[in-house]
Amino acid sequence: MSDRRIHIVAAVIGDHAGRSLLVRKHGAQVFQQPGGKREPGDADDLATLARELREELGCELVAGSASLLCRCSAPAANEPGYVVEAVVYVVQVTGTITAQAEIAELHWIDPAAPDVPVAQLSRENILPLL
């Protein structure tokens, strides 16, 4: 039987106005936290996160800035039948945040009142903590 769990590392990136950054991937309907699946070459969770932030946002994770927010799970937004299990860090980034090729859209939301559709993991488990 296949393992229907997806393990990801996800980032909470905030701005000075208290907003939080979400991304929408090409082909996806909903917005989610920046981040993604661990790859074999990643030394640890923060290496995964640094790589994903570079790939998705073109920015760099500030060394030592990551603070564990929570571990949580929900039905995976883009893979029907799978559950996503996330380790979520609040992070600081440096450089200009720009949507890279795999990202269709970036959006800054008020965590208390998102104005775009948000994936269940973020909506139920992450945004309420911000």
Ligand SMILES: Nc1nc2c([nH]c(=O)n2[C@H]2C[C@H](O)[C@@H](COP(=O)(O)OP(=O)(O)OP(=O)(O)O)O2)c(=O)[nH]1
């Ligand atoms: N990154 C991320 N993925 C999420 C979140 N919530 C959620 O359900 N997912 C789902 C979407 C996908 O079904 C799965 C992993 O997505 P992903 O597309 O970001 O992972 P990845 O960059 O490593 O992807 P891949 O293209 O290599 O498959 O987890 C979230 O907040 N952030």
